[in-house]
Amino acid sequence: MAAKQENLAAKIPEIVLNSGHKMPVIGYGCGGSKAPPMEELISVYVKAMEIGYRHFDTASFYGTEEALGKAVAKALEIGLIQNRDELFITSKLWITHTHHDLVLPALKQTLQRLGLEYLDLYLIHMPLRVKQEANAFELKEGDGLPFDMLGTWKAMEDCYKSGLTKSVGVSNFSCEKISKILENATIPPAVNQVEMNVGWQQRKLMPFCKEKGIQVCAYSPLGAYGKSIYGSNAVMENEILKDIAASKSKTISQVALRWIYEQGVTPIVKSFNAERMKQNLQIFDWQLSKEENDQILQIPQLRVANGDIFIIKNGPIKSIEELWDGDI
Numbered sequence: 001m002a003a004k005q006e007n008l009a010a011k012i013p014e015i016v017l018n019s020g021h022k023m024p025v026i027g028y029g030c031g032g033s034k035a036p037p038m039e040e041l042i043s044v045y046v047k048a049m050e051i052g053y054r055h056f057d058t059a060s061f062y063g064t065e066e067a068l069g070k071a072v073a074k075a076l077e078i079g080l081i082q083n084r085d086e087l088f089i090t091s092k093l094w095i096t097h098t099h100h101d102l103v104l105p106a107l108k109q110t111l112q113r114l115g116l117e118y119l120d121l122y123l124i125h126m127p128l129r130v131k132q133e134a135n136a137f138e139l140k141e142g143d144g145l146p147f148d149m150l151g152t153w154k155a156m157e158d159c160y161k162s163g164l165t166k167s168v169g170v171s172n173f174s175c176e177k178i179s180k181i182l183e184n185a186t187i188p189p190a191v192n193q194v195e196m197n198v199g200w201q202q203r204k205l206m207p208f209c210k211e212k213g214i215q216v217c218a219y220s221p222l223g224a225y226g227k228s229i230y231g232s233n234a235v236m237e238n239e240i241l242k243d244i245a246a247s248k249s250k251t252i253s254q255v256a257l258r259w260i261y262e263q264g265v266t267p268i269v270k271s272f273n274a275e276r277m278k279q280n281l282q283i284f285d286w287q288l289s290k291e292e293n294d295q296i297l298q299i300p301q302l303r304v305a306n307g308d309i310f311i312i313k314n315g316p317i318k319s320i321e322e323l324w325d326g327d328i
């Protein structure tokens with residue numbers, strides 16, 4: 001039996017997506033550098049469920065689908081959850097498979113790795129396409145391919161219709177790209193998962209998505225603190241947040257996550273540490289004042305995950321400005 005401790009799952013509110021399905025307002029991030037070996041990773045995910053996380057965010061690119069699937073099986077076996085439908089599981093289509101004919105097979109492979117019959121949410125990871133054999137960490141001249149956004153979205157709609165995913169959405173999409181999808185879609189994206197934190201507040205995209213009924217999910221809510229690829233200390237070492245946290249007897253991460261939640265956005269946060277996992281869920285029984293919100297608005301803005309590693313020499317996307325349609 002799992003060790004007895006307070007399970008915070010019941011304290012996490014849910015929102016209803018435009019697909020009609022419910023999603024817990026905070027998710028656990030299964031992405032990131034320096035993942036431990038499989039058995040350890042499975043224990044980390046089981047621990048996250050034991051603490052109370054019910055919403056998990058993975059992707060084929062992260063290489064963590066199999067560990068998450070094994071953790072779900074373990075949680076069922078030890079009685080942490082009674083049914084798979086107590087969990088909300090997101091995965092993502094990687095840029096090697098953003099082509100109409102490759103989407104459904106990619107989703108089926110994802111489900112196979114997870115050992116699940118359906119996803120709760122399937123996202124296009126990025127509005128880009130590269131050759132299937134390309135290494136995303138070392139993209140080179142000739143790897144880039146034109147991205148047929150509407151054809152790929154059509155295949156996402158087919159995934160939804162097949163019942164293999166309960167909702168479909170996008171990630172790292174600008175207002176312009178979302179508008180184009182909405183003009184042509186029969187099923188609108190339920191979610192746009194983007195970087196959002198006090199240091200990159202998504203002042204253009206957030207109100208746009210809200211108006212269109214698309215839920216924004218915030219990745220790197222702590223600025224990807226300590227992450228080797230693009231991690232930043234802009235959130236966790238911010239003086240304004242430090243002062244607010246001290247005055248409320250909260251931690252900086254709690255203030256950062258609470259601010260996102262108060263914007264109507266759902267944070268996806270990663271921690272391998274049980275105490276920090278727990279701390280990150282304790283944001284629902286207190287609030288920020290108007291003065292504190294005004295102070296947070298003064299924080300200088302800079303996109304941390306600017307996508308520069310995806311700009312390929314002579315490729316179809318020439319600059320980060322083009323990748324984000326100028327919202328940079």
Ligand SMILES: NC(=O)c1ccc[n+]([C@@H]2O[C@H](COP(=O)([O-])OP(=O)(O)OC[C@H]3O[C@@H](n4cnc5c(N)ncnc54)[C@H](OP(=O)(O)O)[C@@H]3O)[C@@H](O)[C@H]2O)c1
Binds near residue numbers: 030058193218223
């Ligand atoms: N769609 C996309 O393109 C995309 C891109 C990036 C990320 N994501 C998703 O978003 C998730 C979260 O983003 P992220 O991993 O980039 O960054 P993050 O959640 O902003 O930051 C994670 C880092 O913060 C540390 N941390 C967590 N809680 C803490 C606390 N209470 N106090 C101090 N440090 C704390 C973690 O270290 P410890 O583990 O040591 O606690 C880890 O190094 C990812 O795992 C992934 O699922 C999606």
